[in-house]
Amino acid sequence: xxxxxxxxxxxxxxxxxxxxxxxxxxxxxxxxxxxxxxxxxxxxxxxxxxxxxxxxxxxxxxxxxxxxxxxxxxxxxxxxxxxxxxxxxxxxxxxxxxxxxxxxxxxxxxxxxxxxxxxxxxxxxxxxxxxxxxxxxxxxxxxxxxxxxxxxxxxxxxxxxxxxxxxxxxxxxxxxxxxxxxxxxxxxxxxxxxxxxxxxxxxxxxxxxxxxxxxxxxxxxxxxxxxxxxxxxxxxxxxxxxxxx
Amino acid sequence: xxxxxxxxxxxxxxxxxxxxxxxxxxxxxxxxxxxxxxxxxxxxxxxxxxxxxxxxxxxxxxxxxxxxxxxxxxxxxxxxxxxxxxxxxxxxxxxxxxxxxxxxxxxxxxxxxxxxxxxxxxxxxxxxxxxxxxxxxxxxxxxxxxxxxxxxxxxxxxxxxxxxxxxxxxxxxxxxxxxxxxxxxxxxxxxxxxxxxxxxxxxxxxxxxxxxxxxxxxxxxxxxxxxxxxxxxxxxxxxxxxxxxxxxxxxxxxxxxxxxxxxxxx
Numbered sequence: 001x002x003x004x005x006x007x008x009x010x011x012x013x014x015x016x017x018x019x020x021x022x023x024x025x026x027x028x029x030x031x032x033x034x035x036x037x038x039x040x041x042x043x044x045x046x047x048x049x050x051x052x053x054x055x056x057x058x059x060x061x062x063x064x065x066x067x068x069x070x071x072x073x074x075x076x077x078x079x080x081x082x083x084x085x086x087x088x089x090x091x092x093x094x095x096x097x098x099x100x101x102x103x104x105x106x107x108x109x110x111x112x113x114x115x116x117x118x119x120x121x122x123x124x125x126x127x128x129x130x131x132x133x134x135x136x137x138x139x140x141x142x143x144x145x146x147x148x149x150x151x152x153x154x155x156x157x158x159x160x161x162x163x164x165x166x167x168x169x170x171x172x173x174x175x176x177x178x179x180x181x182x183x184x185x186x187x188x189x190x191x192x193x194x195x196x197x198x199x200x201x202x203x204x205x206x207x208x209x210x211x212x213x214x215x216x217x218x219x220x221x222x223x224x225x226x227x228x229x230x231x232x233x234x235x236x237x238x239x240x241x242x243x244x245x
Numbered sequence: 246x247x248x249x250x251x252x253x254x255x256x257x258x259x260x261x262x263x264x265x266x267x268x269x270x271x272x273x274x275x276x277x278x279x280x281x282x283x284x285x286x287x288x289x290x291x292x293x294x295x296x297x298x299x300x301x302x303x304x305x306x307x308x309x310x311x312x313x314x315x316x317x318x319x320x321x322x323x324x325x326x327x328x329x330x331x332x333x334x335x336x337x338x339x340x341x342x343x344x345x346x347x348x349x350x351x352x353x354x355x356x357x358x359x360x361x362x363x364x365x366x367x368x369x370x371x372x373x374x375x376x377x378x379x380x381x382x383x384x385x386x387x388x389x390x391x392x393x394x395x396x397x398x399x400x401x402x403x404x405x406x407x408x409x410x411x412x413x414x415x416x417x418x419x420x421x422x423x424x425x426x427x428x429x430x431x432x433x434x435x436x437x438x439x440x441x442x443x444x445x446x447x448x449x450x451x452x453x454x455x456x457x458x459x460x461x462x463x464x465x466x467x468x469x470x471x472x473x474x475x476x477x478x479x480x481x482x483x484x485x486x487x488x489x490x491x492x493x494x495x496x497x498x499x500x501x502x503x504x505x506x507x508x509x510x511x
């Protein structure tokens with residue numbers, strides 16, 4: 001598994017306030033990495049640094065030379081003064097007609113194409129943004145809180161869809177999420193960020209980490225949905241420490 | 246029977262007006278989408294300073310207006326980056342500071358006799374062959390740059406963040422767009438005058454909004470409404486001996502009112 005994107009010792013300051021301190025992160029081919037952290041902990045700043053939108057004050061970022069990033073922003077509010085159909089919005093990106101049909105079918109937005117983009121719901125908008133990112137034939141999908149403003153049922157479907165896309169299109173995924181209970185089962189690695197990397201590793205180990213519990217509490221219901229069978233244990237760093245007895 | 250040659254003042258007025266309509270309407274759409282009406286207003290206020298400097302230096306007034314417009318836009322962008330004052334405050338300072346400076350410079354030139362009224366409200370009926378050549382060249386440049394800028398500018402208008410991820414050079418696009426607005430102001434000044442330039446940018450675009458489903462449809466609609474306004478304004482001006490510039494804006498406003506008030510799809 002070769003690395004797609006790597007940052008080392010990244011520090012960012014806004015007006016003398018440290019937003020990121022000494023952050024190291026690597027996303028490799030086919031991997032799903034989830035960034036969690038409280039509001040204002042620097043998650044969006046970190047993905048902006050990784051995508052090259054923001055130069056860090058310190059540290060370095062490396063991106064694979066042929067890296068195609070498909071980006072799904074937190075939200076997209078198109079000004080109502082601009083008439084814009086969903087189809088025209090998608091065609092502003094790239095991709096062939098065949099690709100277009102495939103993508104539209106995958107995310108299930110056939111019926112939305114002629115709709116004005118101001119008239120779609122939060123969940124529909126996230127699917128449209130996913131489609132736009134997929135049209136770029138990404139080797140890495142970057143999603144910034146993809147389920148924001150989506151209802152409970154919709155969130156579950158959306159994360160399911162992201163998982164399907166990851167498998168079918170064979171791309172790596174880096175996402176920011178508050179909903180650890182939703183993303184747990186689909187995530188290879190969780191990175192808990194609070195200006196610095198508090199802890200990282202496989203989902204269960206992060207959920208048990210004292211730093212994580214200090215930030216998010218250790219409420220039992222967090223564990224309710226993502227429970228799944230594992231045939232091995234992890235230590236606090238996410239290393240596998242042998243099969244289940 | 247009228248002769249359709251460039252020797253006839255009405256033919257020159259009509260050609261100049263239509264060229265301005267085709268140039269101003271697409272820029273006007275972006276001004277409406279990006280909520281920059283006051284920016285257009287500011288560049289047109291600064292035009293008086295451009296005129297004054299043009300006379301002082303003995304260069305084409307259009308070039309003076311274009312240069313001051315681009316400078317005003319540059320000053321605005323630089324001041325916005327410092328994040329101390331809101332954009333509308335900065336625009337107010339630049340608009341009125343440059344307007345006042347322009348009036349001071351003009352009034353200091355005792356030997357200068359210019360028809361201020363013509364620059365404030367336009368004098369499209371006096372468009373000469375040289376004016377027409379300047380307008381044609383300016384329109385060609387403007388449409389060329391816009392064609393090159395279309396996709397990145399549209400993407401940036403929809404989402405700055407998406408545009409940045411997709412590698413759009415936002416600084417370059419912003420600067421070129423500022424240049425386009427300044428150029429449009431410099432060209433449109435002849436038709437409707439400094440005080441009414443913004444109207445030619447935003448009213449036809451606003452009229453086309455309701456009838457459009459894509460950005461491109463809105464631009465085509467805006468061009469049609471702008472062209473109708475020019476024809477209607479010139480016609481009314483001739484028929485009833487009215488000032489042509491304001492008549493053009495009155496026709497544009499009436500067209501807007503019709504599309505706005507007639508019920509229909511959005």
